[in-house]
Structures are given as C-alpha cells and as structure tokens.
Amino acid sequence: MMMRKFLRSFRFATAGIVTAFKREQNIRFHLIAAIIVVLAGCLTRISHVEWFVVILLIAGMLALEMVNSAIERVVDLATTDFQPLAKQAKDMAAGAVLVFAVASAIIGLLIFLPKWF
Numbered sequence: 001m002m003m004r005k006f007l008r009s010f011r012f013a014t015a016g017i018v019t020a021f022k023r024e025q026n027i028r029f030h031l032i033a034a035i036i037v038v039l040a041g042c043l044t045r046i047s048h049v050e051w052f053v054v055i056l057l058i059a060g061m062l063a064l065e066m067v068n069s070a071i072e073r074v075v076d077l078a079t080t081d082f083q084p085l086a087k088q089a090k091d092m093a094a095g096a097v098l099v100f101a102v103a104s105a106i107i108g109l110l111i112f113l114p115k116w117f
C-alpha cells in the first residue's frame with residue numbers, strides 16, 4: 001500500500017518534470033547549459049568533490065527553475081488582473097533563480113578557470 005502510494009507520487013513528479021521541459025524554454029536552456037558543463041567536466045577531468053559540487057548546482061538550478069514556473073502558474077491561476085502582490089511573488093521567484101544562477105556561474109568559474117589557464 002505504501003509502495004503503491006510512493007510509486008503514484010513518483011509518477012506525478014516525473015510528469016511534472018516532463019511538463020517543465022516541454023513547456024518552459026528557460027528549463028530547456030538550463031538543460032543545454034548543464035550538458036555543456038558536464039562535457040567540460042569530462043574533458044577537464046575535474047575531481048570527485050568538484051563533480052559533487054557541479055551536480056548539486058545543476059540539480060539545484062533545474063529544481064529552482066521548476067519551482068519558479070510552478071509559482072508563475074499558481075499566480076496566474078489566482079489572478080489575471082494586475083496585482084502588486086502577484087508581481088512581487090513572480091519577481092521574487094525570478095530573483096531566487098537569478099541569485100542561484102549567479103552563484104553557480106561564479107562557482108563554475110572558480111572550478112574551471114584555474115584548470116584552463
């Protein structure tokens with residue numbers, strides 16, 4: 001019974017990931033960026049610890065983009081009128097993505113640049 005419930009939740013979560021990749025251009029962009037970073041990691045032969053960091057950043061970025069898209073949908077469901085709170089919610093969610101993206105880019109440069117130059 002518990003296993004069936006877990007599998008059901010897993011199916012819904014998978015459907016959410018598929019929808020995100022189908023509907024959200026930003027998420028597809030992050031996936032392409034992630035593939036490039038993984039290829040660069042393979043070519044540069046980064047260490048185990050560096051792989052942990054890179055994988056965590058890629059997963060975090062994709063997960064945060066999905067949360068941002070979910071918030072956008074909930075806001076759009078709640079109102080189609082111009083609402084200052086709706087704007088704040090969407091802009092803060094987008095800001096959270098930006099914070100993580102900038103931090104990821106800096107950490108990526110700190111990992112890769114010393115190996116290239």
Ligand SMILES: Nc1ncnc2c1ncn2[C@@H]1O[C@H](COP(=O)(O)OP(=O)(O)OP(=O)(O)O)[C@@H](O)[C@H]1O
Binds near residue numbers: 072
């Ligand atoms: N109901 C609303 N009331 C007030 N401001 C809104 C509302 N919906 C969107 N906005 C604001 O309008 C701007 C554009 O929002 P919109 O959701 O169209 O695009 P977006 O945030 O760039 O998302 P997407 O990734 O879907 O393009 C944002 O600053 C957002 O906060």
